[in-house]
Amino acid sequence: MIKYYNRKENKYEIEKVAGEKYLNWSYCSPVGIGLVELLLKKKLFSKLYGYYCDTKISCKKIESFIEDFNIDMSLYQKTPDQYSSFNEFFIRELNPDGRIIPSNDNALISPCDGKISAYENIDLDGLVQIKGFTYSLKELVEDNEIYNLYHGGTCLIFRLCPTDYHRFHFIDSGVCGETTKIKGHYYSVNPIALKNVKKLFCQNKREWSIFHSDNFSDVIYMEVGATCVGSIIQGYTPNVRITKGEEKGYFKFGGSTVILFFKKGVVKMNEEILTQTKLGFETSVTLGEKIGLK
The missing domain is CATH 2.70.70 (Glucose Permease (Domain IIA))
Structure with a gap:
């Protein structure tokens, strides 16, 4: 469980973690730690998963990911069905007014x-x-x-x-x-x-x-x-x-x-x-x- 502070709401909240059970097992159990050292920390594992996330097949993950983590898609330039891969969705671009940048130099x-x-x-x-x-x-x-x-x-x-x-x-x-x-x-x-x-x-x-x-x-x-x-x-x-x-x-x-x-x-x-x-x-x-x- 990861608790963080939301200063806009002035309260603590619990972060909803993608793959939390997997993370706990991987970094807290002897077998999991062994797998991390043997495979998961290696470049090859991340590279292969990256290739998958660049494919059209990976698009099927997008809708459930948005729903599971309550992502507000109105902030972004494209609708969920317009992305050609999960990675394209992952690096989604904000609308021009999606975030306000203060002009104050200080x-x-x-x-x-x-x-x-x-x-x-x-x-x-x-x-x-x-x-x-x-x-x-x-x-x-x-x-x-x-x-x-x-x-x-x-x-x-x-x-x-x-x-x-x-x-x-x-x-x-x-x-x-x-x-x-x-x-x-x-x-x-x-x-x-x-x-x-x-x-x-x-x-x-x-x-x-x-x-x-x-x-x-x-x-x-x-x-x-x-x-x-x-x-x-x-x-x-x-x-x-x-x-x-x-x-x-x-x-x-x-x-x-x-x-x-x-x-x-x-x-x-x-x-x-x-x-x-x-x-x-x-x-x-x-x-x-x-x-x-x-």
């Missing part, structure tokens, strides 16, 4: 839909994965110089579950550098897995870039893949100016994670989000929602 917005955890004053060698599990920024980015610039800064982790809108966007206007790609495994990023796999983010496939933001200095923008995420697709053009809210890329099928690192003193996070993180709860957010200030 407002830090969420780059995606998902559940956020926020950490201020970060220790570069003790970043929090989940209570009891930590990792280092150096291990995460595999760069000996960049990570030192973020001591005492802010780390934001956005967990996208399979039912979420799976495109990620820029939090500000500015210029984004080249993407660094790091090969890795494909563990689930669900809290069930995070509680059982040490340094999971440092083990999974991931990509990161430096976003030279107009209002929030240089931000490390990272995407982490997960089980059945066949691809992380970067849609932006490196070193070309972009505008706030513009799409950066998208994940193919599966739960996945976006992680942002800010330098010390650059951003002041919403107190409600910080409080919930300290209490051990993620907070639900949507693309464009204000989560902090300059």
Whole structure:
């Protein structure tokens, strides 16, 4: 059971998890853990499932998925019957008015839909994965110089579950550098897995870039893949100016994670989000929602 905080409704809710029984068995039982290590964390498994999700046959999953997880299709450009595969549905695009992007330069917005955890004053060698599990920024980015610039800064982790809108966007206007790609495994990023796999983010496939933001200095923008995420697709053009809210890329099928690192003193996070993180709860957010200030 995963409980999160809905700040719009000012209440806690229970997340409806796709494949929850399978996740519990895979990451909490000896046999399941063995299967994860032998097969499920491997690239081949996610790649093969990705191929299936690209086929016409996979369309039969769409209607039941929408019904089971109460997805509001009025927010999206296509109706369910217009998608040619489950993956096309999974990376569905919003209507132009599907999300509102605040024009205020001082407002830090969420780059995606998902559940956020926020950490201020970060220790570069003790970043929090989940209570009891930590990792280092150096291990995460595999760069000996960049990570030192973020001591005492802010780390934001956005967990996208399979039912979420799976495109990620820029939090500000500015210029984004080249993407660094790091090969890795494909563990689930669900809290069930995070509680059982040490340094999971440092083990999974991931990509990161430096976003030279107009209002929030240089931000490390990272995407982490997960089980059945066949691809992380970067849609932006490196070193070309972009505008706030513009799409950066998208994940193919599966739960996945976006992680942002800010330098010390650059951003002041919403107190409600910080409080919930300290209490051990993620907070639900949507693309464009204000989560902090300059």
